[in-house]
Amino acid sequence: MSDYKDWKQREHAADWLLYSENIGPYLSIDETSLSNGELYTIVTNKAAKGRKGSLVAMVKGTQASSVIEVLSKISKRIRGKVREVTLDMAANMGLIVSRCFPKASKVIDRFHVQKLAYDAVQEVRVKYRWQALDQENQAIETAKQSNLPCQPEILANGDTLKQLLVRSRYLLFKHHDKWTGSQVQRSRLLFERYPIIERAYRLATGLRAIFRACKSKEQAFKKLALWYNEVEECGLDSFKTVARSIQTHYLDILNFFNNRSTNASAVSFNAKIKAFRSSSRGVRGIPFFRQLSKNCLI
Template structure:
């Protein structure tokens, strides 16, 4: 818009940041570069995923499905993916509030599972069945899926496919988390969709020059 009217876009952005917004009075400003946290957005069903908000720098995002990708979605955005760091931040949320969470969808990363186990011990963990496509038919319940998965695993072991050894071991280690999909048919699609929104928002500004201000802006829209 600045270009259309022959104005200096950077100057307008700076004026908005320093004068029109309440960025300097933001109560999360002192630690926003490391994490932002919104306990009020905790809900029964959460998603956790990681995404690159800047080139090469990963952030862990905990989001609420209840927010539907709009205001109330962000529960936490935390710099990095190290389990201990994420746990330290999420444990700032009172235990009583964390214990209301019933379900968290996630990927197969061991660090994510550790985070959820420590911070949301009463929640079931659900690994998106996208990772195991042959278990997706809608007619299956958890017990039928358990049998199908066991048969698949047994056939891989019997045939001795070396190329599948790592995959089969990973699935074996995540057996129950994968089968938990069949309780509520929950997937991590909400997290993937929200990550795409954040990347589009980032792209619309041609990258992120000021990460703290970027987090301030997305918190105003999505938290």
């Protein structure tokens, strides 16, 4: 019933799938984990918008040589028609695009860049959280030795200092325009106690504003230069690492402003594959990749 025995890609389906007819001028390449931490590299066509005809290739693993070998099965003439590929900062992804789609411009996904900055903010928060834990443990030990009750400081919103640092995690990922009333209060208390966290948060939101507000590569380049200066002044090592990463890839990052392309379609497609796989668990007789090929995603 599944015509599995006559499927042309049956022999290699566990390692790779290739649908050259789905290729288009604008592609995305990303990696995803389907089960047990196994990674797959997925190339999708943006024009399909996550529906039928989206999947161009799926290759087990993330080694550039393996992915290049599979994509090279598509004729050079067809691959030469690709004009743009969105990807993350991983070196293997850049190598795959350069080798397989030599005429395409590489666009590093803005959300990967922004995530680096917000991760740097979280690193600062976690550092202070560990300090608060040490202070609390020392206070408890001192209270035991003195036979006195340990009373942690309770802040205006009912949090202890340790709770404040833990519960601020999510608000630091969000833009301040989207904070709830309790998050506004918590952020005020956090920034009063830890101005370095506030400065880190402002740097992250400043980087985000460049992608949202700038209309051209030239304007964005000037704004990034000013942002670099702020990073140097702040003295935060985590943000200096972010700045160096951006400097290394700045040409591909600035290509975002050509068409404002992102890897959002690839992330959405990966989520659909995971959802489809989850719904297909327990189904026997038809391997997962064959079920996927019968689904509307291909």
